[in-house]
Amino acid sequence: DTGVSQNPRHKITKRGQNVTFRCDPISEHNRLYWYRQTLGQGPEFLTYFQNEAQLEKSRLLSDRFSAERPKGSFSTLEIQRTEQGDSAMYLCASSFSTGELFFGEGSRLTVL
Amino acid sequence: QQQVKQSPQSLIVQKGGISIINCAYENTAFDYFPWYQQFPGKGPALLIAIRPDVSEKKEGRFTISFNKSAKQFSLHIMDSQPGDSATYFCAASWPSGTYKYIFGTGTRLKVLA
Numbered sequence: 001d002t003g004v005s006q007n008p009r010h011k012i013t014k015r016g017q018n019v020t021f022r023c024d025p026i027s028e029h030n031r032l033y034w035y036r037q038t039l040g041q042g043p044e045f046l047t048y049f050q051n052e053a054q055l056e057k058s059r060l061l062s063d064r065f066s067a068e069r070p071k072g073s074f075s076t077l078e079i080q081r082t083e084q085g086d087s088a089m090y091l092c093a094s095s096f097s098t099g100e101l102f103f104g105e106g107s108r109l110t111v112l
Numbered sequence: 113q114q115q116v117k118q119s120p121q122s123l124i125v126q127k128g129g130i131s132i133i134n135c136a137y138e139n140t141a142f143d144y145f146p147w148y149q150q151f152p153g154k155g156p157a158l159l160i161a162i163r164p165d166v167s168e169k170k171e172g173r174f175t176i177s178f179n180k181s182a183k184q185f186s187l188h189i190m191d192s193q194p195g196d197s198a199t200y201f202c203a204a205s206w207p208s209g210t211y212k213y214i215f216g217t218g219t220r221l222k223v224l225a
Contacts, residue, residue, distance in 0.1 A: 004155070031211070042118075042201045042215030043156065056212065091155055099144050099211045103155030 002026060004104035006092050012110045013082055020078045021107040025094030032075050033101060034067055035091040036060065043091055049075060050097070082111045114139060116204050118216030125223050131189040133219045135202035138183065142204035144211065147176065147187045150199045150218075159187070159200075192223045 005024040013019050025032050031050050035043035046065070047057045051072035061067075064082075069075040079086055089108050093101040117136045125131045135145075146161035162169045162176045162185065169176045175188040189196055199220050203213040 033212070035213075040218070042203070042218050043213070045212050045214070048210070048212060056210070093155075095211060097209065097211075099146070099161060099205070100158050101146075101211060101213070103148075103157065105153070105155045 004092055004094050004102055006090075006104040006107050008107060009105065010108045010110070012112065014112050015084060016081055018078065018080045019082060019109060020076055021090050021092075021109075023075045023077070023092030023094075023104060025074070025092070026102055029094035029096055029102070030072070031095045031097060032069055033093040033095075034075070034077050035093065035103075037089040037091055037106070038087075046077075046090075079109070082109075084111045087111045114214055116202055116214050116216045118202050118219060120219060121217070122220045123222070125192045125221065127192065127194060127223055127225050129192050129223075131192045131196070131221055131223070132186060133200055133202070133221075134184065134186045135204075135216050136182075136184045137204050139204070139206060140183070141208075142206045142214075143208050144205035145176070145178065145185050146203050146205075146213070147174075148201045148203065148215075150201065156201060189221075192221075194223045194225045197222050 033048040034046040037043040049069040064080045067077045089106040091106045093103040147159045148156035150156040160174045173190045178185045199218045202216040
């Protein structure tokens with residue numbers, strides 16, 4: 001399968017714990033995006049990378065959130081000290097610099 | 113100004129009918145308008161996209177109509193099929209070249225057999 005891969009698919013955690021999600025993009029894509037989607041809503045932009053450089057972060061991305069893309073390959077999204085409001089689907093997408101974003105199936109976070 | 117307003121929230125269409133979903137925007141700097149289809153438990157998948165210098169684009173049963181002066185665009189699904197039952201999102205991208213999307217709130221389409 002050469003699509004965007006996200007792990008884990010579902011994470012249940014207690015409030016205050018740290019969680020990390022991993023995204024493996026389509027191998028030749030230079031851009032990688034993170035979005036967050038809550039039930040019944042459209043995805044909301046969080047951040048994006050071109051190669052290893054993080055070019056923009058949304059104000060939705062509080063100091064508890066950090067994303068990295070070492071060596072311009074896979075990316076991780078870490079949430080520290082999780083809160084119940086962090087419960088959502090975290091979507092990763094990759095692309096060439098051409099507009100078509102290819103999304104993964106997402107990582108669903110449930111904070112108890 | 114950064115919002116994309118989508119309607120209707122839900123839509124029920126008979127098999128073979130035409131499904132129409134509308135979106136409106138305010139920011140005239142948006143320069144790329146894709147439509148995404150999402151099935152439950154899956155990530156969104158690109159259906160069709162248009163740039164503001166084109167008034168209509170057709171791919172198979174899917175057509176985008178774009179009205180730049182009214183700042184509106186719509187998705188038409190011809191000959192709707194039960195397999196089209198999904199949630200559809202319009203989106204707009206800005207600044208130019210970033211492909212950083214602002215998504216609408218989605219339309220849940222159900223096509224009756």
